[in-house]
Structure formats: structure tokens, C-alpha cells
Amino acid sequence: MQLIMAQDYDDLCHRAADHFVTTVGEAIARAGRASVALSGGSTPRALYRLLAQAPYRERVDWSKLRVFWGDERPVRPDHEDSNYRMAREALLAHVPIPEDQVFRMEAEDPLPEVAAQRYETIVGKEVAGSGIPRFDLIHLGMGDDGHTASLFPHSPALEESGRLVVPNPVAKLGAIRTTFTYPLLNAARNVLFLVSGPGKAEVLRAVLEGPRDVHTYPSQGIRPEPGSLIWLVDRAAAARLEQTART
Numbered sequence: 434m435q436l437i438m439a440q441d442y443d444d445l446c447h448r449a450a451d452h453f454v455t456t457v458g459e460a461i462a463r464a465g466r467a468s469v470a471l472s473g474g475s476t477p478r479a480l481y482r483l484l485a486q487a488p489y490r491e492r493v494d495w496s497k498l499r500v501f502w503g504d505e506r507p508v509r510p511d512h513e514d515s516n517y518r519m520a521r522e523a524l525l526a527h528v529p530i531p532e533d534q535v536f537r538m539e540a541e542d543p544l545p546e547v548a549a550q551r552y553e554t555i556v557g558k559e560v561a562g563s564g565i566p567r568f569d570l571i572h573l574g575m576g577d578d579g580h581t582a583s584l585f586p587h588s589p590a591l592e593e594s595g596r597l598v599v600p601n602p603v604a605k606l607g608a609i610r611t612t613f614t615y616p617l618l619n620a621a622r623n624v625l626f627l628v629s630g631p632g633k634a635e636v637l638r639a640v641l642e643g644p645r646d647v648h649t650y651p652s653q654g655i656r657p658e659p660g661s662l663i664w665l666v667d668r669a670a671a672a673r674l675e676q677t678a679r680t
């Protein structure tokens with residue numbers, strides 16, 4: 434695990450954009466294509482806007498990229514809470530990625546089990562891997578309760594060890610979200626957590642420096658092997674860290 438400290442949110446987004454260009458470029462050089470799973474929430478929005486403009490836009494071969502989502506809310510794609518809508522508006526509508534290489538997670542489906550299985554099938558078809566599909570890059574955020582993707586504290590999906598995409602009932606939200614599970618997340622070649630702001634300082638300390646308790650802090654369950662894990666955090670989010678070495 435590597436912790437990288439950005440000065441502030443703007444620096445964090447630029448560093449994440451450089452990492453995106455490098456990681457995607459390496460995958461395309463190695464395999465002729467790259468597969469990325471985007472995260473939702475608000476943190477990545479400015480990053481996705483950055484990737485949609487010079488110089489980053491021109492440094493990605495969008496024709497060879499396949500884009501997925503690591504989780505999605507149970508809302509239509511035009512809803513203000515949709516992770517798909519956020520990425521479409523900030524990035525995908527502004528870059529030349531073929532429509533048939535953008536794979537929306539249909540978490541609003543009235544049959545979430547069927548939709549999750551359908552998405553898992555698509556991932557298995559589009560993302561290479563011997564056994565479990567291996568994403569070249571998965572972006573993750575972390576909530577102030579320590580959740581990541583839609584793996585929330587004490588939610589059923591934390592126990593899933595076979596399936597790769599599942600509906601996950603989240604009691605505190607009174608909603609069923611759809612999410613990648615640990616087996617799929619931890620198979621990735623590169624996982625990048627993006628954490629920004631003072632509101633995440635205490636939970637970041639608990640996750641990185643507190644006792645291991647994945648049910649309480651699901652982000653602790655992200656341990657890609659043999660893939661790489663980078664925590665890219667800004668100074669405000671890192672304010673409570675005492676022991677973790679940073680670069």
C-alpha cells in the first residue's frame with residue numbers, strides 16, 4: 434500500500450489525472466485495451482472534468498478504453514444522484530469514447546438481482562482475467578463511515594466471496610445499491626482511493642491506523658493482490674495520520 438499526500442484538492446485531482454493517463458497507457462501498451470471502473474460521489478468530479486480537457490484529453494487513447502462503474506445508486510441515469518450521470522456530464526460526453534465501450538450499471542432495475550448478474554456477465558465478457566476479471570484501474574472513494582463503493586458497514590455484501598457484482602441493501606439509506614464485491618475489487622491491477630477534506634480525517638486515521646475491523650470500516654477490506662493500492666489523499670484528510678509513511 435502506498436500513501437501519496439497531495440497539497441490540496443486541486444493537486445489531488447492533477448495527481449490522479451496523471452495516474453489515470455499513465456495506468457491506462459500502460460494497459461493499452463500491454464494488452465491493446467484498458468478497463469477502468471469509475472467511482473461515484475463528489476470527490477472524483479473535478480478529476481473527471483480535468484481528464485476531459487487539455488492536456489489530459491489528448492493523452493488518453495479513448496478508443497481503446499472500456500469504462501464501468503464500481504457501484505451505483507438505485508436511480509435512473511438522468512437522476513442527480515446517478516454516478517453514471519456525474520461521470521457522463523464531467524467526462525464521457527466530452528471525450529471520443531465509443532458508446533458501446535461505456536457500460537452503465539442499471540441499479541434502478543426493479544429486479545436488482547437480475548441487473549447485477551447481467552452486469553457481472555458483461556464484466557466477465559469485456560474485462561480480461563484468468564478466473565476473476567482484472568480491471569486495469571478501479572477508482573474508489575471513501576465515505577465518512579468508512580464505506581467504499583457501496584460496501585457499507587455491516588451490510589450483507591461484505592460477506593460475498595463468490596459473486597462479483599451484487600445488490601446490497603443499505604439500512605441507513607433505506608435503499609438497495611449495486612456494487613462490486615471484494616473479490617472483483619481486489620483482483621484489480623491498480624486500485625486508487627481518492628480522499629479529500631477534513632471531514633474524512635478521523636475515518637482515514639481509523640481505516641489506515643486503527644485496528645482491523647472490516648465490518649465497521651469496509652475500506653479496510655480493499656487489499657488488491659498482486660495488484661497495487663494507492664491512497665491518494667490531501668493534507669486536510671491526512672491531518673490525523675500519525676504513523677503512516679507517505680510519499
Ligand code: 6PG
Nearest residue numbers: 473474475476574575576581582
Ligand atoms: C457512491 C460512491 C461512494 C463514494 C463515497 C465518498 O456511490 O457514493 O461510490 O463509495 O465514493 O461515498 O463520496 P464523496 O466523494 O462524495 O465523499
